[in-house]
Amino acid sequence: MLFPIKVVDIELSRPLNTFEGLEGYMGLWGLVRLHGVPLGYVKAPISLGKCSAATLGKLILEDYSWAIVSQLLKNGLASPERAGDGTDKRSNPLAGSLAIETLVTLPPVDFLADYADALPLVTVAVCTRDRPEDMRRCLSAISQLDYPKLDILVVDNASKTEATQVLVEADYPQVRYIKEPRPGLDWARNRAILEAKGEIIAYTDDDVVVDAGWVRGLVQAFLESPDVMAVTGLVVPYELETEAQTLFEDYGGFGRGFQQKRYRLAPGQSLPWQWLGAGQFGTGANMAYRKSVFETVGYFDPALDVGTVTNGGGDLDMFVRVIRSGYTLVYEPTMLIRHRHRREYAQLKRQLSYNGSLYALWLKHAIAFPRQRMACLIVGLWWMFYWNIRRLIVATLHRTRFPRELILVELLGAFKGITAYPKAIKRAKEIVQQHGWQTDEPIPIPTGTSDHTADLQSLPSTAVAVRTIELSEPLQPLRGLAGYKSAQVFVSWKNSPLGSFFYFSHGQDIEKRTLCQQVVDHFVAKLLDPSQKNAWDSVWAKTVDSMTRHYGWVTTEDPTPIPDAVPVSVIVGTFDRPDDLRNCVHHLQSQQTHRPYEIVVVDNHPQSQLSTSVKAEFPNLVWVEEPRQGVAYARNAGINASKGDILITIDDDVTVPADWLEKLIAPMANPDVMVVAGNILPIELETESQQAFEFYGGLGRGFGAFTVDGQWYDLFPHKPSPVWDLGGTANAAFRSTIFSDPEIGLMDEALGPGMPSGVGEDSYLFYKVIKAGYKIAYEPKAFVWHRHRRTQAALRKQIYNYSKGHVAHNLTTWLKDSDWRGLAQVLLGLPLAHVYRIKEYLLRRSNYPISLILLEMRGNLAGPWSLWRSHVRVAKAGRSSPVLPKSVTSQSVAAPLRASGLSKESGLPLVSKS
Numbered sequence: 001m002l003f004p005i006k007v008v009d010i011e012l013s014r015p016l017n018t019f020e021g022l023e024g025y026m027g028l029w030g031l032v033r034l035h036g037v038p039l040g041y042v043k044a045p046i047s048l049g050k051c052s053a054a055t056l057g058k059l060i061l062e063d064y065s066w067a068i069v070s071q072l073l074k075n076g077l078a079s080p081e082r083a084g085d086g087t088d089k090r091s092n093p094l095a096g097s098l099a100i101e102t103l104v105t106l107p108p109v110d111f112l113a114d115y116a117d118a119l120p121l122v123t124v125a126v127c128t129r130d131r132p133e134d135m136r137r138c139l140s141a142i143s144q145l146d147y148p149k150l151d152i153l154v155v156d157n158a159s160k161t162e163a164t165q166v167l168v169e170a171d172y173p174q175v176r177y178i179k180e181p182r183p184g185l186d187w188a189r190n191r192a193i194l195e196a197k198g199e200i201i202a203y204t205d206d207d208v209v210v211d212a213g214w215v216r217g218l219v220q221a222f223l224e225s226p227d228v229m230a231v232t233g234l235v236v237p238y239e240l241e242t243e244a245q246t247l248f249e250d251y252g253g254f255g256r257g258f259q260q261k262r263y264r265l266a267p268g269q270s271l272p273w274q275w276l277g278a279g280q281f282g283t284g285a286n287m288a289y290r291k292s293v294f295e296t297v298g299y300f301d302p303a304l305d306v307g308t309v310t311n312g313g314g315d316l317d318m319f320v321r322v323i324r325s326g327y328t329l330v331y332e333p334t335m336l337i338r339h340r341h342r343r344e345y346a347q348l349k350r351q352l353s354y355n356g357s358l359y360a361l362w363l364k365h366a367i368a369f370p371r372q373r374m375a376c377l378i379v380g381l382w383w384m385f386y387w388n389i390r391r392l393i394v395a396t397l398h399r400t401r402f403p404r405e406l407i408l409v410e411l412l413g414a415f416k417g418i419t420a421y422p423k424a425i426k427r428a429k430e431i432v433q434q435h436g437w438q439t440d441e442p443i444p445i446p447t448g449t450s451d452h453t454a455d456l457q458s459l460p461s462t463a464v465a466v467r468t469i470e471l472s473e474p475l476q477p478l479r480g481l482a483g484y485k486s487a488q489v490f491v492s493w494k495n496s497p498l499g500s501f502f503y504f505s506h507g508q509d510i511e512k513r514t515l516c517q518q519v520v521d522h523f524v525a526k527l528l529d530p531s532q533k534n535a536w537d538s539v540w541a542k543t544v545d546s547m548t549r550h551y552g553w554v555t556t557e558d559p560t561p562i563p564d565a566v567p568v569s570v571i572v573g574t575f576d577r578p579d580d581l582r583n584c585v586h587h588l589q590s591q592q593t594h595r596p597y598e599i600v601v602v603d604n605h606p607q608s609q610l611s612t613s614v615k616a617e618f619p620n621l622v623w624v625e626e627p628r629q630g631v632a633y634a635r636n637a638g639i640n641a642s643k644g645d646i647l648i649t650i651d652d653d654v655t656v657p658a659d660w661l662e663k664l665i666a667p668m669a670n671p672d673v674m675v676v677a678g679n680i681l682p683i684e685l686e687t688e689s690q691q692a693f694e695f696y697g698g699l700g701r702g703f704g705a706f707t708v709d710g711q712w713y714d715l716f717p718h719k720p721s722p723v724w725d726l727g728g729t730a731n732a733a734f735r736s737t738i739f740s741d742p743e744i745g746l747m748d749e750a751l752g753p754g755m756p757s758g759v760g761e762d763s764y765l766f767y768k769v770i771k772a773g774y775k776i777a778y779e780p781k782a783f784v785w786h787r788h789r790r791t792q793a794a795l796r797k798q799i800y801n802y803s804k805g806h807v808a809h810n811l812t813t814w815l816k817d818s819d820w821r822g823l824a825q826v827l828l829g830l831p832l833a834h835v836y837r838i839k840e841y842l843l844r845r846s847n848y849p850i851s852l853i854l855l856e857m858r859g860n861l862a863g864p865w866s867l868w869r870s871h872v873r874v875a876k877a878g879r880s881s882p883v884l885p886k887s888v889t890s891q892s893v894a895a896p897l898r899a900s901g902l903s904k905e906s907g908l909p910l911v912s913k914s
Contacts, residue, residue, distance in 0.1 A: 007028075015053075026671060035108035037333075038258055039064050060553070075516075077519060077520070104551070115223050119148065121150075126153070128206035147219065176195070184307035185305040202214075202218055211336040217335035224514055228327070231331075231332050235255050235283060235285060254339055263330075271324050276365065276375060311354035313364075349409050398813075401773065464484065465486070466487070485505070525539070565595070567644040568595060568598075568665065571650070577653060584651075585599060592662070601615070602624045632747040632755070654784040667779055678778075679780040680700050683785035689788070696799065710772075731784045749879055751808055755870040760808045800858065802856075
């Protein structure tokens with residue numbers, strides 16, 4: 001898990017900025033917005049302490065072009081700027097136009113302007129307990145809200161000090177302060193209902209920062225549909241500075257996406273059991289209600305949520321009760337807040353244990369609503385096995401990005417939640433006996449007699465309303481739909497029909513914003529080209545080009561180079577191939593670079609003295625003798641002897657182009673990239689064996705660049721991560737610091753060529769890097785030429801070793817890392833793969849020789865024995881000394897060691913080559 005992550009806002013209607021001063025951050029998360037409307041996150045790399053505007057522009061175009069165009073169209077459809085002067089549309093050049101050149105120039109539409117005379121008073125209720133510093137941050141943001149009719153209320157829930165009261169009365173005179181002595185968040189929420197002056201109550205927590213348009217977003221959702229009784233909103237992270245905060249957001253956070261969602265039961269429909277998993281609706285940190293709804297569905301249950309033994313569920317309980325009663329709940333992403341996640345790991349651990357409150361919620365509903373008991377049982381069993389137990393099994397079989405300890409804590413919390421609700425009810429009754437209710441009358445909370453469902457609603461007429469809209473004019477609400485179940489809306493452009501769509505209006509008018517959304521969802525292609533005379537590909541290309549030019553986005557830029565002062569060590573392992581070594585070193589010394597770099601040659605068979613002539617020809621080489629046979633031994637010796645901040649490993653039988661070195665290390669300008677693997681191409685295909693090896697898969701991994709990280713490691717819960725698809729150490733660069741990272745270390749000397757196990761030292765090293773949460777980049781531009789084996793005997797030996805090594809690698813992940821996926825691959829994955837390939841050969845759908853399939857099977861069967869023999873050999877020869885925390889010359893390329901955090905100046909001289 002890489003952290004910290006810089007969290008920023010990116011407003012597309014303003015020029016993109018380059019974010020600087022980001023040294024120490026491992027990435028940037030930008031909340032992309034257009035005219036304040038959130039579209040999604042862009043996750044961008046940081047290069048040498050900054051994230052450039054060009055990088056952001058490229059990523060935004062790749063990920064959000066469609067969302068941007070859709071939002072521009074929705075804005076344009078409603079914009080009064082497109083209207084003519086009433087007599088001659090030619091007097092207004094924007095009249096009727098939906099061209100992208102017009103849309104990008106239009107100001108944002110204020111949909112609330114239609115309700116200017118009927119804007120409701122909104123009570124903003126912040127429930128808090130003994131967190132005055134958080135309260136100050138929260139109230140400062142609330143004071144900046146862009147809404148004219150506010151009633152701000154702080155409910156201080158059984159605080160032990162008067163710090164919050166002093167803060168409010170001294171610094172925020174416009175805020176009303178109420179003390180609620182009964183401990184429990186739902187007691188505070190109920191007190192807010194009693195004290196609220198507004199017809200809408202918007203709840204938030206003291207550890208959030210509300211967006212300036214927060215209230216406008218929620219009010220819009222209420223005004224659009226009278227049957228909407230609850231609105232929840234988008235929650236984004238305020239910061240991702242610590243491991244705990246990053247883990248929580250990676251776990252799912254509080255956000256529920258960037259699309260509006262409406263939850264409503266059809267007349268007569270029972271609540272689906274899936275909806276009892278009420279976390280999908282939103283969170284109590286960002287929710288709002290019509291005050292009148294509480295007289296129908298009851299108040300918050302004081303036996304639930306923080307401050308009780310259930311430690312949660314009060315908000316989710318209310319969501320379900322609102323929907324069960326036949327009302328509509330809307331998730332509205334423009335209702336935006338920023339939540340400050342728990343910074344400490346212990347706090348996160350405690351928070352996740354509170355998720356067991358879901359089981360208290362389901363028990364409460366099983367008691368209160370008898371008709372839903374089976375649904376409560378189903379959702380409880382499903383959640384227990386799918387979410388709690390399944391994830392724990394997966395995390396036990398192999399390490400996942402989300403720690404098993406936290407999964408286990410959440411599971412244990414589930415068992416506590418099952419028994420917590422009866423205790424909480426008893427405690428709530430004791431509080432009532434001690435303090436009484438908050439009013440003279442009991443607070444209405446359904447406890448077991450009523451079961452309000454949508455079948456209590458009157459059924460609307462089955463008649464379908466017919467309406468028409470003209471897109472060359474700004475859209476207006478569709479009125480007069482009372483009594484109609486749905487509407488068929490016919491859409492035209494300059495009196496030429498484009499099509500129609502159905503909308504289930506449930507007897508309510510279709511407001512302007514909703515109408516714009518529906519039109520864009522159904523007719524986006526026709527909106528961009530109403531004439532329908534052009535091919536869609538050309539229309540879309542023109543749209544993106546116009547948008548890019550208007551916003552001034554630069555989508556290409558020269559990559560930021562790693563400073564020339566950063567030294568590099570190139571490690572070449574060799575075993576009695578002096579001619580190949582001579583050719584390799586000759587091309588290494590011809591690199592086009594201004595940085596200091598050294599060439600470290602490791603002779604893995606010094607007894608033969610076959611390579612000494614090369615040593616004499618190139619006196620500037622760093623020469624290391626490693627008599628213990630094995631590629632991993634040789635490379636580890638080279639690593640220990642190297643002085644560079646970046647270490648490159650290659651084989652002696654490769655030829656490197658003159659610009660290879662700089663291309664290979666270029667991706668390391670991003671501090672979260674720890675390894676770069678380059679492409680490996682055949683220098684010749686003269687023999688059938690060389691051709692067969694390339695057909696077999698060769699050593700290259702294609703011509704498209706890609707990057708993988710810890711999430712890629714977790715994408716394969718039931719099979720090993722295919723790290724062999726990332727490349728190999730015949731052409732790879734590493735930050736020197738990873739070899740002293742306790743989670744990575746040196747190459748495993750029981751794996752690789754020269755050992756009975758065959759191969760696997762590179763794939764296992766990549767596995768450890770990914771498992772540790774770091775990134776590996778594949779850069780095809782950094783290619784080398786490799787001389788494949790020329791003879792059939794050499795080819796068969798190579799394939800046999802690969803087959804042994806694949807098994808050895810997977811068994812190593814099982815034996816050393818407790819990753820049961822490796823064992824599953826050996827026992828199930830490989831046999832099934834061979835059966836499939838034999839079947840394809842027999843059906844003549846594959847021409848891969850059956851003889852090679854049988855050879856691979858022999859190699860797989862020899863894998864366990866070969867791995868054991870390798871370990872015996874290493875036990876006799878000894879392992880290489882571990883690398884101590886490496887000093888680095890440049891902080892810009894030295895990713896921090898998460899365990900030690902050590903880094904210091906080196907000052908070690910290297911041979912410079914220009």
